[in-house]
Amino acid sequence: MKPKEQIENLSAYQPGKSMDEVKRQYNLQQVIKLASNENPFGFSPKVKQALMEGLNELHIYPDGANRKLRAALAEKLEVSEDQLIFGMGSDEIISMIARTFLEKGTKTIMATPTFPQYRSNAVTEGATIIEVPLKEGKHDLETMKSEITKETKVIWVCNPNNPSGTFVSEKELVQFLGDVPEDILVVLDEAYYEYATDPTYPNSVKLLDRYPNLIVLRTFSKIYGLAALRIGYGIAKANIIDWLNRVREPFNNTSLSQIAALAALSDQEFIEECKVKNANGLKQLYQGFEKLGLSYYPSQGNFVLVDVNRPAGPIFQKLLERGIIVRSGVALGFPTGLRITVGNSEQNELVLQALEKVLNESV
Secondary structure, eight states, X not given: OOOXXXXXXXXXXXXXXXXXXXXXXXXXXXXXXXXXXXXXXXXXXXXXXXXXXXXXXXXXXXXXXOHHHHHHHHXXXXXXXXXXXXXXXXXXXXXXXXXXXXXXXXXXXXXXXXXXXXXXXXXXXXXXXXXXXXXXXXXXXXXXXXXXXXXXXXXEEESSOTTTOOOOOHHHHHHHHXXXXXXXXXXXXXXTGGGOOOTTSOOGGGGTTTOTTEEEEEESSSXXXXXXXXXXXXXXXXXXXXXXXXXXXXXXXXXXXXXXXXXXXXXXXXXXXXXXXXXXXXXXXXXXXXXXXXXXXXXXSSEEEEEOSSOHHHHHHHHHHTTEEOEEGGGGTXXXXXXXXXXXXXXXXXXXXXXXXXXXXXX
């Protein structure tokens, strides 16, 4: 028995260490996890109450059409209900897109480094992958356009980009979309959309009518704080959504994930509070990095990529031994970088203090 040829050389996803695992391994009482871009402020209080009520119906299959959530989200986004698709996080929708449009003999274009699920799903489908290096940390849209051929089917744009936190402005995006042939799907992954504060960040949903080959991906895992429940969504023209639904697994979102997302969506005051706290946290980290003489990419997400000016692996490990879990840039394509999730003010200060000590020790 053998898998498909392309699967043999595809690495499985390697999750980071859990907080409990780090406590046991290094005999620690306190651990701070700032590695997975989770919301340190949790989720709306409305979610817990809604979930408690939903526990009474665990014996019933979930609504496969996400009707209540679909209606509420369509109203908020000012789109029609048939322009929405839901997945187990936006990751599953990425998989649906690859399954629908990519196969052997087709090509797909993406930045590098960027969110790795674009690549792994394209590999699974046997497509040829064209990776365009970031330019000063940003998507090089001009070079990406130059790589388009008649075999190109999907272009991926992570905005803000993970792991760099950089973004494509509305002007840049509109110019790019205007030059991409309409038979090529452009995937705009906006997992961190709600965190963006720059006034030039795109209002992408408003672009869907002008560019029928665009799909926008968003998630409830980040600022909404529902990472454990795995629910995300895509917005596109109805024909694209119809094609994706043909490969979507039935009942792919649990009843509890739908209930939680609906409750979270109703509490936009909580989302605004998290956005403000995140912006303040970014400033706190920037100031700390500057004090340490470290460069970083200004971020539109809830994380920041900082250059520690030396191999990041040992720095990551020493922070881990002190109970600080961040993401080593070695696996992200930035061998001297650390990607650090924005925490609350106390967590941010502890990270900066630990980083200063570790850097001084390494010198």
